[in-house]
Amino acid sequence: MANLSVNIAGLQLRNPVLTASGTFGYGLEFADLINPAELGGIIVKGTTLHPREGNDYPRMAETPSGMLNCVGLQNKGVEYFCQHIYPEIKDLDTRVLVNVSGSTIEDYAECAARINALDNIPAIELNISCPNVRQGGMAFGVTTDGAASVVSAVRKVYDKTLIVKLSPNVTSIADIALAVQDAGADAVSLINTLMGMAIDIEHRRPRLSIRTGGLSGPAIRPVAVRCVWQVAHAVQIPVIGLGGIMTAEDAIEFFMAGATAIEVGTANFIDPTASVRIAHGIDEWLDNHHCPSLHDIIGCID
Amino acid sequence: MTKQLRDLTVVSNTALNERLILLRLTDHTPLPRCTAGQFVQVRIDGSPSTFLRRPISIHFVDETNNELWLLVQLVGDGTRRLGQLKTGDRLNVLLPLGNGFSPVQNPGERVLLVGGGVGIAPLLEYGKYLKENGATPIFLLGARTRDDLVQMEWFKQFGQLHLTTEDGTTGVQGFVTNHPVLSEPEFDRIAVCGPKPMMLAVARFAHQHNFPCEVSLENMMACGLGACLCCVEKTVRGNVCVCTEGPVFNINQLTWQI
Numbered sequence: 001m002a003n004l005s006v007n008i009a010g011l012q013l014r015n016p017v018l019t020a021s022g023t024f025g026y027g028l029e030f031a032d033l034i035n036p037a038e039l040g041g042i043i044v045k046g047t048t049l050h051p052r053e054g055n056d057y058p059r060m061a062e063t064p065s066g067m068l069n070c071v072g073l074q075n076k077g078v079e080y081f082c083q084h085i086y087p088e089i090k091d092l093d094t095r096v097l098v099n100v101s102g103s104t105i106e107d108y109a110e111c112a113a114r115i116n117a118l119d120n121i122p123a124i125e126l127n128i129s130c131p132n133v134r135q136g137g138m139a140f141g142v143t144t145d146g147a148a149s150v151v152s153a154v155r156k157v158y159d160k161t162l163i164v165k166l167s168p169n170v171t172s173i174a175d176i177a178l179a180v181q182d183a184g185a186d187a188v189s190l191i192n193t194l195m196g197m198a199i200d201i202e203h204r205r206p207r208l209s210i211r212t213g214g215l216s217g218p219a220i221r222p223v224a225v226r227c228v229w230q231v232a233h234a235v236q237i238p239v240i241g242l243g244g245i246m247t248a249e250d251a252i253e254f255f256m257a258g259a260t261a262i263e264v265g266t267a268n269f270i271d272p273t274a275s276v277r278i279a280h281g282i283d284e285w286l287d288n289h290h291c292p293s294l295h296d297i298i299g300c301i302d
Numbered sequence: 303m304t305k306q307l308r309d310l311t312v313v314s315n316t317a318l319n320e321r322l323i324l325l326r327l328t329d330h331t332p333l334p335r336c337t338a339g340q341f342v343q344v345r346i347d348g349s350p351s352t353f354l355r356r357p358i359s360i361h362f363v364d365e366t367n368n369e370l371w372l373l374v375q376l377v378g379d380g381t382r383r384l385g386q387l388k389t390g391d392r393l394n395v396l397l398p399l400g401n402g403f404s405p406v407q408n409p410g411e412r413v414l415l416v417g418g419g420v421g422i423a424p425l426l427e428y429g430k431y432l433k434e435n436g437a438t439p440i441f442l443l444g445a446r447t448r449d450d451l452v453q454m455e456w457f458k459q460f461g462q463l464h465l466t467t468e469d470g471t472t473g474v475q476g477f478v479t480n481h482p483v484l485s486e487p488e489f490d491r492i493a494v495c496g497p498k499p500m501m502l503a504v505a506r507f508a509h510q511h512n513f514p515c516e517v518s519l520e521n522m523m524a525c526g527l528g529a530c531l532c533c534v535e536k537t538v539r540g541n542v543c544v545c546t547e548g549p550v551f552n553i554n555q556l557t558w559q560i
Contacts, residue, residue, distance in 0.1 A: 025529035029546075032305040045531075053541055060522055060532035062354055067524060071531045074541060217353060269524040270345065270355060272396065273307060 002286035003293040006260050008238045009186035011123045011161040013040035013095060013261060016294060017279040020242050020265030021046055021099030021125060026089050033272045038279055040261060041095030043125055049107040051077035061198045061207035066217030067266060068196050070208045073101050073130060078114045090120040101127040105153045113157040122160055129167030129192035131214045141167040144179035155184035163240065166190040173227045174234035181235045189240035189263060190231060191224045217266040218244040225257050232258020232299055248281025258299040303398060306334050312391045313369060318452040323385050325372040327393060333370055336360050337402030338428035339518055339550045343526040345394035352380030354524050359424040373423040399526045400549045403428050403493050403516055409436040412489040416442045416478055416504050418496025424518060425495060426453060429460035440489055444478035447471050479503045487511060505553045509560045515553045519544050
């Protein structure tokens with residue numbers, strides 16, 4: 001048993017495996033299949049100040065080694081979350097984090113403030129990188145000024161661990177990461193989906209209702225590893241890596257590139273036990289390579 | 303109903319025609335209880351193009367032999383991989399998923415089960431359930447041609463069989479909605495599974511005649527567990543996941559133009 005515990009700016013995790021927002025529901029959907037106590041934490045579905053119906057069907061297209069989605073932040077709003085979902089998940093034997101999204105700076109701040117009041121939510125992941133709604137935050141996440149402005153506003157009302165989820169759809173993700181660090185982020189997670197498109201050539205129409213969507217899955221993993229490596233070398237705050245992680249070996253790449261923790265996303269759709277399997281696999285890999293602690297490999301690539 | 307992830311063993315894999323296979327699966331421990339109309343998600347291994355699981359409706363449950371039967375249409379690379387499975391091979395299956403068709407409402411009720419193409423699959427298990435529970439299933443099954451109407455000897459065991467084919471090779475020529483069984487409707491409610499235009503046509507018929515009607519949808523999905531929110535259908539309650547709130551919906555819950 002290697003030491004797998006990690007600390008993300010004060011947020012202590014028993015192991016470095018989190019489930020990525022939007023791929024694990026509220027954890028309850030997987031209750032028959034996995035034990036949350038075997039995870040570092042669960043990041044629940046993107047939550048907005050007001051309820052959102054999301055985009056029209058079709059919202060998904062399978063692509064080589066990946067999938068495009070344009071769900072569009074469907075959720076019942078922060079009020080419903082606090083009243084009905086939080087009581088169901090607050091005593092899960094793992095860390096429960098909330099992914100917070102918005103369309104205006106005020107919405108982000110108000111939503112974050114509501115979550116701040118929930119005792120058993122030790123951190124939020126601020127989503128400034130959703131590509132699937134017109135004002136889904138990606139507008140903020142693609143410029144240093146936009147990113148900094150949202151993070152500053154949320155930092156004023158949120159006093160627990162503030163993780164900011166970054167978009168890869170930018171010229172320099174390291175510059176965005178530096179901007180959010182300077183604006184008060186405690187950690188960054190990356191990458192959100194890459195913007196993509198697929199066309200049904202027989203019907204001559206896009207395969208997604210809003211034409212474009214976010215690409216996830218192993219197809220994007222090398223891009224994600226590169227982004228994590230660039231950002232980890234640019235910032236002082238912890239980096240959480242995600243993007244197409246299907247196995248423990250994939251996760252190890254991210255640690256070596258500089259990630260302190262990782263998120264498992266699309267893999268949950270193919271194997272609902274993927275997150276737990278990866279957590280055990282990381283432990284095994286470290287044992288097999290005579291590493292007493294995960295920290296022996298974090299950031300080992302120059 | 304507890305969802306389970308199991309490595310099932312292939313008992314047999316039979317090509318019923320050029321595009322349909324019957325996959326009989328078993329396990330060394332009893333299979334979980336399944337409701338007619340529920341589905342499973344099978345993992346496709348070794349396909350360069352198929353990445354996600356494939357949702358497949360439960361065709362038949364043989365409790366005596368602890369077998370689960372799937373009727374699979376070979377469409378793309380993923381389902382073609384299923385066609386290559388051999389006796390003794392393992393298949394990773396997530397089950398049971400979704401809600402299923404309604405239980406018997408009144409003893410003796412007559413239920414018209416309308417199926418089109420591979421959409422006939424879940425109606426066999428539903429017909430069996432209805433018959434075993436004191437209702438009378440009546441099958442109205444349609445396909446392009448005679449060879450597509452598979453498993454007919456099984457359907458016959460559970461209820462009266464009415465057939466249509468587009469080319470007239472068997473049964474009434476045309477679509478299911480052309481069948482005379484609909485002109486003198488002697489049933490209490492309808493359950494439908496098949497291509498969307500067919501389900502729409504039957505839903506319109508049911509609506510006009512005030513028959514309660516359930517349809518089984520097959521929206522594209524990723525997880526099957528209500529997490530990815532990809533398979534949503536617009537309902538009177540807003541967008542809901544077909545994988546968890548469906549796949550079976552009463553037509554009065556949907557926003558179809560009927």
